Amino acid sequence: MTIMTEKAAKTLLEKVIKLSKADEVEVYLNGLVGGNIRYARNTVSTAGEEADLTLAVQSTFGKRTGVATINEFDDASLEKVVRRSEELAKLAPENEEHMPVFGPQKYVESKTYFESTANVSPEIRAQAAEDSIAPSKKNKLVSSGFLEEAVTFEAIMNNKGLFAYNPATNVDFSVTIRTEDGTGSGWVTRNYSDVKLLDTAKASSIAITKAKNSVDAKAMEPGKYTVILEPAASVGLLRNMVNSMAQRAADEGRSFLSYKPKEGDDPEKAPKNRLGEKMFDERVNISSDPQHPIAPAAPFGGDGYPRVKTDWIKDGVVVNMPNTPYWAKKTGVDYQPQGGNILMAGGDSSLEDMIANTRRGILVTRLWYIRPLDPQTLLYTGLTRDGTFYIEDGKIKFPVKNFRFNESPIVMLNNIEALGEPQRIDGNMIPPMKVRDFTFSSLSDAV
């Protein structure tokens, strides 16, 4: 059984800890049971089921640490993995940045597990795929999709008294629906903890509409446009920005949050980073919260330290930056672990309102192949895909050819015109947003 109860996980981890001869030992157990189905050209292509259970043992002697992992659980294997990690620790050079493991911790209640998701069979997956394929065929369109669900758990214990356990469920669905001649393409994605919320037929109807409406796209001049970004269009840029907020990189001068020296600064006393600076529109609020009801995260990170609700950007001001225990100690601040999700607060504009209030703009379904150009300005490039439409005088007028963009999320979050209701995407909550002066640099013929 690769999904263990809290009691069974605790019993196993206690047994492993007892085998250790190291100064410090921490053990991490994670299990997964999952399945997937893939379809293309309106027929199923591949499908599979997987199950795995892995134990990692981290042993430390002084400042030398080694890690070994194993996926067998008889007594001899448990002994073996502990000895291996100790052997690796002795081979490793001393790490001056080594920090001790944490003692006992208290965690907020977990919201990540839904029993419904644990009961998905191959037949249910096949039917969910068929529910997406059938309406595509009926509309003389071609669907290609992917459905994957998993039940997971993780447990951590160390010889300083820490124990943490969390079960979780997740389901991801996405489908691309294209016209037979390849001149139109629509896409939709859904991500939930509870599989009961997934309706592949309903979701697919959005991709069907976009595929039909995107036929015969017109070419528009690249340049700066007001854009309405659906959540799938902004999540990539937002995630890249939040992942670039680490305090250490900023303090070391290699981040967009590194302090920009001003004239007359005393280099000894000037701050190292931009904590406390207002860098974005005051409507920008980004936080993490393990107990979010729609996009929950585990109540602890990989080191067993508790996750709690944390603001990163409040009213446009950078109020917290993630760090490591070592960097926190070195700089005399509290340890601030990375969050398990990105929650961006929204506003009261619906997508329809945003379109109705736009004189001239572009509606973007998603951005694709996002790559960094300059880590100092967080300038990224990438392309629109699967549903890009021109808006004029409050109405969608016609589909447009895809654009390449060269833009920074810092600019995007300074040029906000309106925000809508956040939706779950990739485990995060992101609102649709209307943004002025978004830079498109060239056209693409891709559909």
Next chain:
Amino acid sequence: MERRDFIKLGGAAGMGALILPVSGMAVSADQLLDRPMDVAYKKKLADIALNAAKAKGATYADARIGRYLNQFVTTAEKRVDNIVNTESAGIGIRVIANGTWGFASTSNMTPDSIAKTAEKAVAVAKANSKFQTDPVKLAPVKGVGEVSWKTPIKKNAFEVPVKEKVDMLMAVNDAAMQNGANYITSVLFLVNEQKYFASTDGSYIDQDVHRLWAPFFATAIGEAGFKQRTGLGNPVGMGFEYLDGKEEDKIRVSGANVGYKNSYDIIEDATAAGQQLKAKLKAKSVEPGKYDLVLDPAHLMLTIHESVGHPLELDRVLGYEANYAGTSFATLDKWKSGKFQYGSDIVNLFADKTQDYSLGKVAFDDEGVKTKQWDLVKDGILVNYQATRDQVHMIDQKESHGCCYSQSWRDVQFQRMPNVSLRPNKKDISADDVIKDVEDGIYIAGRGSFSIDQQRYNFQFGGQLFYEIKNGKITEQIEDVAYQSNTQEFWNSCVQMAGQSDYRLGGSFFDGKGQPSQVSAVSHGCPTTRFNNVNVINTARKV
């Protein structure tokens, strides 16, 4: 698509961050030298899988017994962040039943478990066949009996002591920091795939595949900001001898960088990185406009990967990847016309899984097809794709190209890119010879930012080092360069390339594709090549 962030570089925050994507059990250094599982025993286990599948009604079955070893050493500045050894072993069984693929895998290698896993694969195939409207047709492959093959390595990297590896990476970091870098991360990735393939066609193929990559990432901080430079070495299908850095493998471009052929002087490159970073901090920003570009092989390999390798994957062309990586502009009608001008008439691009030192080199692919070399673009014209056994009938061919690969025993094999390379000039001219005729141009070395649309028309590429070319000579380093083009337009602007002496392999260690996503490693050979009148943009921006 290319995955650069596949394995997190730098310090890990807790063990959750240490779990590598190629998950498996970590083993001690000496245990990595254990003798692989006896071939006769592997044959016995494989036959159990094949027989169990046939008994349940499979019309075809293959079994892959794999043992995948990895070692990762990660360092930053003066410290070692991680030393991790992993091993993953198990069996993956693929079947055709009712004309439908089924797959199941297990790490439990008892005969009973293997038989049950084979039955599960057949059950999955039968369940899915309810909605199957396009039955699988396999190109014939004649069984080869019991054969074996090994990457021709000279120095098994797993046998090199950990201390020697750590010392080397510390010397790399020191060289970069002594010469201008403020920060550096350096990593050593070692991969050994021990894979045994058996099929109902009568093949029993034992292969031992080795790969190595030693990347670094250096940063220098200046008054106005910071600059970064990655190493110019390549991932290779070689042993530790790649790091010998022999003089005969160095190609010097006057006024610019040193390129590396079949061995890599990583200390020399780290030293140069430090010096070049200092120059980058002071370099002038490029004036946007049209330029003649001269692209070095460690850069052009990625452009080939994205603008030739991916669009000519037949599964993309047919729509099997539509929901993830995308489809392709290189549609069947263009190929069938026999007139589609992919590039100028000096452009010859070929595919293979046979080039020495390449990441793609094996004797047989992951469905038992003997590997070979074939043309993709000949004298500028699109002539073929990359295909597997179940695809070739769709392009009216009878023989698979041998492009099937799976990242591990646990994942199902599917079409993956072979090596895709640009043939050198028949006249053996040098990189300097290519540069000497350029009046106003830019020379670009190393791989930087890269982005391309889902049908592979519009792309934008950066690089590591940019040099201005004036009147046939490299003058100075410049910064903030990226070029934007369209695949067909770009390859038709190719006007000259260097010859065989300049030809080098570059590569991608973590190329991602498929759902669930799998990685593969692939090389791209090319000489220094010139493209005329390409649109260059400036990537600096005030925010």
